[in-house]
Structure formats: structure tokens, C-alpha cells
Amino acid sequence: MPGTVHLSPRHDHVFLGAAHAENERRTWIVIALTATMMVAEIVAGTIFGSMALVADGWHMSTHAAALAIAAFAYRFARRHARDPRFSFGTGKLGDLAAFASALVLALVALFIGWESVMRLVQPVPIVFGQAIAVAVLGLAVNLASAWLLREGHDHAHGQSHAHGHAPHAQGHDDHHHHHDDAGHGHHHHAQAGRDNNLRAAYLHVLADAFTSVLAIVALVGGSLYGWIWLDPMMGIVGALVIAHWSFGLLRASGAVLLDTVPDRSLAEGIAARLAADGVEVADLHLWQVGPGHCSAIVSVVATDPKPPAAYKALLSGLPMLSHVTVEVNPPVAVA
Template sequence: MHADSLEPWTHDHVFLGAQHAQNERRTWFVVALTVAMMIAEIGAGSVFGSMALLADGWHMATHAAALGIAGLAYLLARQYARHARFTFGTGKFGELAAFSSAIILLMIAIQIAYESVLRLIAPVPIAYGEAIAVASLGLCVNLVSAWLLRDSHDHHHGHAHGHAHDHDDDGDHDHNDQDDDHHHAHDGHHGHGHDNNLRSAYLHVLADAATSVLAITALVIGAFSGWRWTDPAVGLVGSVVIASWASGLVRDAGAVLLDASADDNLEGVIRARLESDGDRVTDLHLWQVGPGHRAAVISLVSDAPRQPAIYKEQLRDLENLSHVTVEVEHCPHPD
């Protein structure tokens, strides 16, 4: 068979979020903003001999690096989206970046906790006016960055790609495939996929903003009361909050990377639609292949099996399903 004649039955595996390009632009803009702030603080700290400015500048460098990882993930996912080497596309590049960024956040939380404990044990003099000014400037930058990276759910239209294998008694194989089509979800399943890569970038700037707010509060209290311990005590609180956010991101991104079951509710809907008239689902694998994209491999047994395309047709309006494989086995009733 000529290769051109196979075109109606072939498809790509591009499982990027619907707002991938927009999120990529947002991330790189925030990277540029963070790097500019970092350079300004390190430069000013060097010129004016301010350790507070230098410390905050290098602290922002770690966030700039993590944000750069997020931006690079968007770039690579887009560039290699149609590369044949990636069997199910590059939709998980963002999850890998999110997992890496979460580890960096955990390291930052540990560093903040360590330095806070040292300062509780051996308090150091604090230039309150300068420190409050630096924290306030950093807070403004982080609030702008957080606004730019605010999570907007990915609205997308799923692609019902189906590779179906129908096995009958004689062992013949009937291969069926559907053309790509766009459909809308029902049964409460909407095509909204959280982008963990954008979430990781958002958490980095949010963590910085939260620590800035806590630092300003502690510094103001310390300036008027003379209690030096308030600054490191608040640092400990901030490290716990950041570690909690990072742990959640590690858990969520790690689950996607390990192909954990993507959606229990969607699994229930698939079973309910396919298990009728003697048809039974014997094996169902559902996992995330990109933000808002799910892949499913479904095995059924039936005493009166139908063509796989018929079963896939029953699922075509579930928008989250972007790639479906159906296998049917003939299991006759005993005499």
C-alpha cells in the first residue's frame, strides 16, 4: 500500500496545553523581569556596600534559574512536539520542569530554615530601613510576576485518536482508526488541564512574595520593638509554607511523570458508557500525556463483540480523551 494512501488513518501526537504559547511568553517575560531585578540589586549592593541588597539579589538568582527551567521546557516541548522520537509527544516536558523546580523550592526552604535557626541562636544587627526598602521592592516585582503567571485553565478541544484492535475467535485482526475530530466534554468533564509547569513558575514568585510580606512584617515589628528574633522566627514560618507548596508540586508532577491514574471520575464515565449489552471492561489504563490531555487503553470482552470504532464512538464527546486504544475479545457464553 502506498504511503500516501495511509494519510487518512495517521495522526500526530501533539499534546500541548491550549495556552502553551501564551504561557511560554508569560514565563520568559517574568524571567527577564526577575533577571533585571537581580542585576539591579547585585549592582546596587556592590556599589553601596549593602549586604541586604546583595543577599536578596543572589536569592533572586535561584528563582531566575528555576523560572528559566520552566521557560526552557515550554520551548523544547514546542520545538519537538512532532518529533517521532517522543512516542506520546512532549506534553510531559512541563511536568519534568515542574518537578525539578519543586526540588529547587525545597532546597530554598531548607536554606531559609537553616539561616533562620542560625540567626535565632546568634542574632545579627539589622539595618531595618534598608531591609524594609529591599523587601518592599522585591514584593512589588513578585506581585507583578505573580499576576502575569496567574493560572488560567487550559481550554482545549481534545483529539479522538483511536488505534483499535479487534480480536475475534479465529485470531484475525481488524485494525481501525478514526480521523481526528474535535469534540466537547459532557458528564461534567471539561477540557481544563492544569499546567504544572506554569504552576511551578507561579509558586516560585508567590513564595518570594510571601517571604517578602512576612519579612516586612517582622522587620517593622523588630524596628519598633527591638526584638531581633522576629525576623528569623518569621523566616522559619516562611520555610515551612514554601516546603508545603513544593511538596504538593512534587507529588502532582511526579504522579504525571509516573503515569499514575489520571482521573477516577473519567474512568467511571468510560466504564459506564462501555459496559452494556454483555460488554465488560476488563482492563482500563488512563493517564495524562499533556496539560488537559488524557490517553486511554481499554480492553473489553463481549459475547457479541462489535467493531472497535463503535466503542470509540461512545467516548468521542469526552474532551479530555485525546488518544484512545480499544481492544475487544470474544468471550461466548458457555453452552
């Protein structure tokens, strides 16, 4: 059919994040740390008859479960990256995992908030010395875990990722450019380049560390000044902050799952480059197919049409534009 661009020869659709394997490895290490601490707290609490220890241990189990979701998502995405059942690869699986993880985070916030309100209404006796020791130990484990995941997050933003596809001649191509030739850099494209799966794991660890800090403050205040109410009040503060993080993660991962435009400046850049060549952009679809990878389908109208490859060449160098399909149409005559 005239004006229709046919698909190119078969090629890969691997759109995993820049440091996928490294982030997967870090997540498994953090799971090991969290699970060890969780088991230690539950066992010690049972032996020494401390409900606070047992409760904190089970609280950590929810974070361990969320971290497991992240780790298995990395593993599944890697193993099935070239599975033809997935039209655009498995790059978005991390966002699905992040969405599920954000729901777990919301439940954790709800549980902490409810428990805190109950303790305000009916205060429970606190063994301050033991509780402070546990909180400090938990904080140390969480800070080590947060450092591991944060370093992975920074590493992911500092790398580019290329798969080395050969150019295709029929208007369907894969580009792997992560540096803006106009000098905008990563700053303007942080949202589309973010690994939400790693962010979810990081927020779970951070939430645990944050609650540990609040607990230490509350316990020290309670032991020094007898402010028993400070412990549940800090719990409510922690619940509100964690709920806020959860909502942010739900929005970010949900936006990717719903194929919202990941970067307006990238969409504008595509339209501007094509318009500068004298063609009209009739239709433009831009969505994220993985961390740092965007796909575009562009339909252009040209009085003097060129091969699709020429229009693809105009778009080369745009950051994160990894997969491009171009459709060229002649102008429609108006009767």
C-alpha cells in the same frame, strides 16, 4: 490475528496545554523581571556594602533558574511536539520540569530555614530603612510576576484545545473534547487539566512574594519594637510554607510522570459507557499525556463484537480524552 486492533495510519501526537505559547511568553517576561531585579540587588548591595541586598539578590537567582527551567521546557516541548522519538508527544515535559523546579523550591526552603535558625542563634544587625525599601520593591516585582502567571493559569483553564484529527477506522483515534456532555464541567477534572510547569513557575514567584511580605512584617516589627528575633522567626515560617508547596508540586508532577490514573471519574465514565453497551471491560489503562489530555487503552470482551470504531464512538464527548486505543476480544470458552 483475530481480535487484535491494528494501528491506524500515521497521525500527530501533539498533546500540549491549551495556552502553551501564551504561557511560554508570560514565563519569559517574568524571567526578565526577576533577572533585572536580581542584578539590581546584587550590584546595589555590592556598591552600598549591604549583605542583605546581596543575599536577597542571590536568593532571587534560584527562582530565576527555576523559571528558566519552565521556559525552556515550554520551548523544547513546542519544538519537538511532532518528533517521532516521543511515543506520546512532549506534553509531559512540563511535568518533568515542574518536578525539577519543585526540588529547587525545596532547596530554597531548606536554605531559608537554615539561615533563619542561624540568625536566631547569632543575631545580625539589620539596617531597617534600607532593608524595608528593598523588601517592598521586591514584593512589587513579585506581585506583578504572580499576576502575569496567574492570569495565564486562568486563561489555560478557560480554553479548549483542538487539533482536528480525522477519525481513524482501525480502532486507534484521537479525540479532543474538553467539555463533559453530562454537565460536570472542568471542576471535576482540574487536576488532570492543570499545567504543572506553569504552576511551578507561579509557586516560585509566590514564594518570593510571600517571603517579602514576611520580611516586611518582621522588619517593621523590629524597627518599631526592637524585636530582632521576629526576622528569623518569620524566615522559619516562610521556609515551612514553601516546603509544603514544594511537596504538593512534587506529588502532582510525580504522579503524572509515573502515569497514575489522572481522573477516577473519567475512568469510571469509560467503563460505564462500555458496560451500558453490553460489553465487559477486561483491561483499562488511563494516563495523562499532557495538560488537559488523557490517553486510554481499553480491552473489551464482547459476545457480539462490533468494529472498534463503534466503541470509540461511545466514548466521544468524555472530557480530556484525547487519544484512544480499543482492543476487541471474543469471550474465552471455559472447558
